[in-house]
Amino acid sequence: MDFRITEDQEALRRGMRDLLTARFGPEDLREAAAPPGPQTPPHGLDRGLWRELGKAGLFALRLPEDEGGAGAGLPEAVLVFEEAGRALLPGPLVATHLAAGTVPDAADGSRVVTALDLPQEPGAGEGPPAAAGTAPGGLVEHLDGADDVLVLGPARVRVLPPAALDADPLSSVDPLTPLHRLRARPGTGLGEGGQWRPGARRLRREAALLTAALQLGSAGRTVELAVEHARSRRQFGRPIGSFQAVQHLCAGMLVRSETARSVVYAAAVSEDEAETAAAALRADEAAVRNARDCLQVFGGMGFTWEAEVHLHLKRAWLRAEQWMTAVTAEEELAHALQRDT
Amino acid sequence: MDFRITEDQEALRRGMRDLLTARFGPEDLREAAAPPGPQTPPHGLDRGLWRELGKAGLFALRLPEDEGGAGAGLPEAVLVFEEAGRALLPGPLVATHLAAGTVPDAADGSRVVTALDLPQEPGAGEGPPAAAGTAPGGLVEHLDGADDVLVLGPARVRVLPPAALDADPLSSVDPLTPLHRLRARPGTGLGEGGQWRPGARRLRREAALLTAALQLGSAGRTVELAVEHARSRRQFGRPIGSFQAVQHLCAGMLVRSETARSVVYAAAVSEDEAETAAAALRADEAAVRNARDCLQVFGGMGFTWEAEVHLHLKRAWLRAEQWMTAVTAEEELAHALQRDT
Amino acid sequence: MRLDRTPQQEEFRCTLRAWLTEALPTLPPKPAPSDWPARRAYDMHWQRMLYDAGYAGLHWPADAGGQGATPTQHLIFLEETERAGAPYVGAGFVGLLHAGPTIAAEGTPEQRRRWLPPILRGDEVWCQGFSEPDAGSDLASLRTRAVRDGDSYVVTGTKVWTSHAEVADWCELLVRTDPEAPRHAGLTWLALPMDAPGITVRPLRTLAGTAEFAEVFLDDVRVPVANRLGAENDGWRVTMVTLAYERGTAFAGEVVACRRVLHDLARAARRNGRWDDPVLRRRLGRLNGEFTALWRLVQWNVSHAEHAGRTGGSSVPGAGASVFKLAYSGARQELYDTAAEVLGPEGALDSCHEWTAARLSSLSYTIAAGTSQIQRNILAERVLGLPKGR
């Protein structure tokens, strides 16, 4: 057992951080998020950046070397996704990464792939997918900006063009993640043809884990933001970070991000179902609650649109609803208590 | 509207506080609780004190004046029960108070009445009461020390001698509140005869409210204890109460006790079902969580048997399981959201 | 302990309710949230209707042009207007609830004549210039300077978190007139006309995407000495006099509104089937208990404020106000987090849904008007008497 980040992994992580610092730093994030408001349509994806991410291996990372990948594993993917989460990089990163072996040109960042999580796989000729309605699977991010949609049924998976989805845009709470809602209308064609392939279960688990890595990155970043602010902001003649009330908020944030980190990394190594559920649960909670506590530390200063903090909270809300939600994770973890001893 | 304690009510409350300070102050409480341990049988009730309580009107308070009572209402009862909770007075206070109009000599404290809360009223000749098993109603406090048992079915009520209950003692977590557990055995005779009378629903609501008043008193007392300790205990060269971490624990305790107070008093005036549920819920939470926070403020000093704090926590745990539990209260309050608008 | 209303209170409620039934349908349509001039016009129209009906300045003393109503009547007013769906005080907030009462308490007869009637009639809008970028929780550290020059003060500095600055006629301004004096001792209260040269207003977008606040930049702005309330360097006391004029009714209307939202949540949950999830249902029940308690706490605080008013005291005890604010701000956030559960992702992630917008704006409740951390300090030190933290 040596549960530490190796030097190679650290180099990979640092490479991604350097790339993102140069190409999508806090200033870029703020600029991308402005102008705001429900009236303004959210920005499209930066295709140039997407290709750079592809070149840096964000999507191809786990492909075999003879397919242009790095032959890396989930732990490496988790580390680079953590960096993406830290920078609050927008886009269907998880879906494109998962599609890299399936969709031509996804691996190098030439194509953007989003995903649809279907709780029920429609049989050929059947009615609408059950996703439409109230299930989280009814939402698709970046549909307008994507070239393909990876559709995950409970067991099988297929790829569709975005136009095949009958969906309405909604005004996403996250200004950098446009959302579409599937319409409940028959004959959308999702179930037609024979292009369904197996492997959805593994992909869904990996999607949950990589989303947890994004959340972990955000949770760690909001600790940094809170600490920076608490060090520099002065009230009552001293830095607010010298007040125990603020110190203890920050300490609680650190506890959340560090416990989440241990289980997110471990799930990447173990690839265990229940451990992935634990990773999703802890990382979602760390991201959401850290962003809220960070807002509290910032006080009025964090309540403006220009501050980075609210973007973390909104993205954290959104990611928490993607793939494995808290209810599913808790039930899975309860179920696991009966299984093994 | 004048939602304040009147002068008469204040005088009543003060009378009860003075009586309890003289007859059951912190020293008496500590002495009553020692010696401890699961091996030692809990103390019996102090019959002399019980009669004094009767003389002071704790049980007869709401009886008409021509029946030896004070003709007072629930608000007055709530105030004196709050004092009893503050002193952590042991005994089946609620049951004896509720039985005062029914059981001869209960009103003046000559007889001690405990209660059994039956979720299902047994029909004559039927099997054992459903209380036995896992329901909270299966527990009876102070059975050995009581002269009578007030049995509450869902709608009807009757009085039985303690010997009629087939019950085993258990080692109560609260050293001052011995408990018996009903045995699930047929032929206990609880349903026999025709002595069932109506009125259980009102009694059960009043029991929940008076129990909430006891909890409120305890919650207020643990605020006092925590504040006293935080003022006098010094570490790092200053009172620990000057540390924000301790200050904010105490502030949170005050918020709990004061919000609980408003709804406990209001439920005494309105006699509303849902408001009583809110009172039970808030008061139980205030008592339990305040006792725990008080323990935290006391640190190691509160972890000894001699300290009063743990007795509040244990009593709060016990009272939280009596009459209206959190599940029932929450479901009742959810139900009320559909009812009125 | 009485929760029933006196005959006078009941009559007040009936008359008000009857008037609301007649008056509300005559209101023009609600303006767009981003159209500030239209919002001002709408809010002032409503204020004028209240004025004409005799409800303007309900809680103001009669000698200031108000109705001298008791806190209980004010509570009934807030309850009834909220239940009837009447407009909120909106752009009239600072004038009616803060600047006005301050002027009524501390102004000269001339100042009262000049400023109070237009507030009551809905003719003039006030905003508040207290907070600064570096003076938030620590208001007394504010640095906006005012230098006496003949009959004027020359004011330079930056104010922030100023609501309605774009459409205000006046700003109640707290400035530093003596930089040498101890923090609280060198401040002065001025009425700043918002059309004075040297004022720049920059709207601030909040995290909810709306422009609720503004920064106000003051560059050598001349304010007549006659616009000063109270003595020079006595501004802290002047301001606190009114902040202490709290009758327990702050947020009372909002609690009524939250309780209505809870019923709406239960209805929505039953419609979409989520009601059958005991985790969510019990969470709603728990919230119902919490808001029931908060509503009773409002009544408790108001009754005590009313009694204190009758007997010469002037304020609800600090305990009541801080306990309520702490509990309410947390409960409101929990309410809209629960709303997100009821809605499910499709609603919770839709920023156009009113509950999602409310969820975002609820985040300010543990920050604005004294953070929860400051409230806990107040409770610990001023109410519980714990030794002062260092």
Add this chain to the structure above:
Amino acid sequence: MRLDRTPQQEEFRCTLRAWLTEALPTLPPKPAPSDWPARRAYDMHWQRMLYDAGYAGLHWPADAGGQGATPTQHLIFLEETERAGAPYVGAGFVGLLHAGPTIAAEGTPEQRRRWLPPILRGDEVWCQGFSEPDAGSDLASLRTRAVRDGDSYVVTGTKVWTSHAEVADWCELLVRTDPEAPRHAGLTWLALPMDAPGITVRPLRTLAGTAEFAEVFLDDVRVPVANRLGAENDGWRVTMVTLAYERGTAFAGEVVACRRVLHDLARAARRNGRWDDPVLRRRLGRLNGEFTALWRLVQWNVSHAEHAGRTGGSSVPGAGASVFKLAYSGARQELYDTAAEVLGPEGALDSCHEWTAARLSSLSYTIAAGTSQIQRNILAERVLGLPKGR
């Protein structure tokens, strides 16, 4: 990032497991919790078995008589012994985990020869005399005085929260030798023989009703100067050297035990039907996620401690230890609160039920060995680099 075991680690585990399978059935029956001499005898018997099998002082350096095992091996040891239901370290706690390593690090050859072997063999029991009634979180304010008199120190004062004092042979004692020096500078570490005249031990009942701790009154107790570890007035450093010798394995066995309790809770809930309540079931699921994370955090900390040990560092970073202790103490309390829900009132209110007893004792976890408040201070100031509070 590797979670699998090396062949050597796997072999260590297999050998240990095989030994445990044979050894455990030979243990005598467990003594009654209140019979301290019997508990000492039982714990020392087990320690002697470990010694004979070559597992005593597993994590001690080889030159101190230990096995020089890596932190990972120590973790495997804790995991396996817990899984097999082996006894805890019990009365050997202070000797094996604190006093022993301190003596190994700071003692003279003679001191090491005198005190270390009896600890490893289970011949002598140590207790700890650090805390005092007025020196809890603020240990450096301790006031027990030691005055040099010839070849002895004469010690007077009161120690509290001393486990196993009734049955200990030695006490590692922290005393003040220079009352004039700054708080941390005047302290000295002494080995106190518990049979010295002038010692009175008074058992303390905890809120759980058991006598886990004692007060130790010292009245002119003579301790030979030869029993001093390190220099006079250097006791703070001597003590901290060992406290910093944390390899991330503290509470590791308990986490394994908690995870087993979680499975037991699920089983009990299925048996009594409460499993069908989604509120409770999801709470159990959430706890499973929390303890899964905690177990991985243990492995993370141990791996980093092991690496630090290999590369000349000596300690798991403070972040790891404080993060873990904060999260674990809260999770353990939540675990036994949930156990009360699973049991229902009849079990939760029965103090004889092991989960109810564990619920009571769990209350000390946010207090003992550094309160949660102190841990948060450490994280804020030492790990996050926030400015020191005042």
